[in-house]
Amino acid sequence: MIIKPRTRGFICTTSHPAGCAAQVQEQIDYVQSKPQIQGPKNVLVIGASTGYGLAARITAAFGARANTIGVYRPSSGSEKRTASAGWYNSAAFEQAAQEAGLKSFSVTGDAFAKETKEKVIEVIKKELGKVDLVVYSVASARKTDSQTGEVYNSVLKPIGKTFTNKTVNFHTGEVTEVTLEPATEKEIHDTVAVMGGDDWEDWIRALRGAEVLTEDVTTISYSYIGSEITQDIYRDGSIGRAKDHLEATALKMNDELKSTGGRAYVVVSKGLVTQSSSAIPVVPLYISSLYKIMKEKGIHEGTIEQSYRLFADRLYVEGDTPVDKSGRIRIDDWELREDVQAEVVKLWDSVTSDNIYELTDLEGYRREFFQLFGFETEGVDYEAEVDPDVKVLHSI
Numbered sequence: 001m002i003i004k005p006r007t008r009g010f011i012c013t014t015s016h017p018a019g020c021a022a023q024v025q026e027q028i029d030y031v032q033s034k035p036q037i038q039g040p041k042n043v044l045v046i047g048a049s050t051g052y053g054l055a056a057r058i059t060a061a062f063g064a065r066a067n068t069i070g071v072y073r074p075s076s077g078s079e080k081r082t083a084s085a086g087w088y089n090s091a092a093f094e095q096a097a098q099e100a101g102l103k104s105f106s107v108t109g110d111a112f113a114k115e116t117k118e119k120v121i122e123v124i125k126k127e128l129g130k131v132d133l134v135v136y137s138v139a140s141a142r143k144t145d146s147q148t149g150e151v152y153n154s155v156l157k158p159i160g161k162t163f164t165n166k167t168v169n170f171h172t173g174e175v176t177e178v179t180l181e182p183a184t185e186k187e188i189h190d191t192v193a194v195m196g197g198d199d200w201e202d203w204i205r206a207l208r209g210a211e212v213l214t215e216d217v218t219t220i221s222y223s224y225i226g227s228e229i230t231q232d233i234y235r236d237g238s239i240g241r242a243k244d245h246l247e248a249t250a251l252k253m254n255d256e257l258k259s260t261g262g263r264a265y266v267v268v269s270k271g272l273v274t275q276s277s278s279a280i281p282v283v284p285l286y287i288s289s290l291y292k293i294m295k296e297k298g299i300h301e302g303t304i305e306q307s308y309r310l311f312a313d314r315l316y317v318e319g320d321t322p323v324d325k326s327g328r329i330r331i332d333d334w335e336l337r338e339d340v341q342a343e344v345v346k347l348w349d350s351v352t353s354d355n356i357y358e359l360t361d362l363e364g365y366r367r368e369f370f371q372l373f374g375f376e377t378e379g380v381d382y383e384a385e386v387d388p389d390v391k392v393l394h395s396i
């Protein structure tokens with residue numbers, strides 16, 4: 001099959017196995033070009049196949065020589081259909097980990113489901129004994145409660161007021177105004193149910209109960225604060241409420257874990273192109289503007305650079321992990337630098353459809369978006385026939 005990108009709105013419905021493999025290899029190469037981290041030994045990553053979760057798995061394995069278990073949703077290719085990018089990424093990761101002599105396992109299933117948790121516990125017991133780092137990096141629009149069967153949908157809406165701002169169609173460069181109506185109380189509640197801390201806490205409770213965590217286990221999940229520009233739609237919006245809940249959950253779990261030397265943190269990360277962030281109105285235009293400024297200043301980072309810095313300069317340093325006054329790890333420090341934000345705001349005021357490619361890095365955004373699905377990657381022959389049916393080694 002010759003695989004070309006096919007898009008529907010902000011998603012790409014096809015992905016390229018060779019391109020995804022090349023993208024994973026680039027991340028591995030980056031981590032291997034940096035000093036080795038004295039980090040975790042056995043790591044569980046929930047939401048491991050793309051974005052921050054994949055980068056954390058690669059950093060743990062290839063930066064600290066950790067054994068890893070990755071949890072993500074199953075997907076498979078056939079003669080007619082490609083698998084998901086996450087599936088191809090994971091196939092490439094498993095292959096590279098095996099070649100590097102690292103233990104690695106993929107548990108595919110719904111992270112929110114009890115059975116997936118039970119499957120993971122079994123694999124830890126059998127293969128690793130205990131884990132000393134649990135990364136929770138699930139980003140989802142929907143959750144089915146595994147006890148009640150109730151389905152919750154998350155929304156990306158402001159709270160208490162209508163929000164109007166610029167947004168861009170990143171395929172065409174057309175800048176328009178978008179107006180978003182406020183979320184209802186139910187929508188806020190449901191967004192917190194999907195993206196808040198409940199499932200992370202359920203995982204840690206289940207893993208602790210099964211005695212598969214080391215006494216000094218570290219667990220992390222990811223949050224975002226961002227700029228004034230995105231405040232109404234992000235931090236003060238429905239997703240922000242979920243992040244408040246996630247952050248409160250981290251503090252609560254940290255209190256519980258610290259009696260044995262364990263720790264739980266939320267990591268406030270920078271805004272960048274992932275499948276999840278491309279779905280948020282206004283955010284792609286903000287990220288394109290941010291990329292332009294951060295690249296000019298030589299401080300641009302993608303998921304793997306953020307992840308390496310998180311492990312090497314925050315989580316696994318001598319002495320205490322530096323946190324802000326709310327107990328959060330901050331790796332969004334460069335994004336929120338005053339000079340960076342001042343320039344993004346200035347640029348934001350003047351950007352239109354006519355000047356967008358000069359003023360912002362929309363072209364970089366667009367390219368990275370397609371790279372998430374294995375396209376537009378150097379060294380890959382997109383005219384060649386490829387087999388979309390790729391097997392993941394050690395998939396359970």
Ligand code: NAD
Binds near residue numbers: 052138222
């Ligand atoms: P992503 O879409 O790249 O990754 C989400 C992961 O969750 C994937 O591995 C996917 O397979 C997995 N997943 C989703 N639903 C699942 C389910 N039901 N069962 C199993 N796995 C499931 O997104 P991302 O941007 O890397 O997001 C990860 C975290 O980082 C989120 O908490 C997000 O809010 C946070 N974050 C993202 C940004 C950003 O700009 N992208 C910035 C700061 C924080």
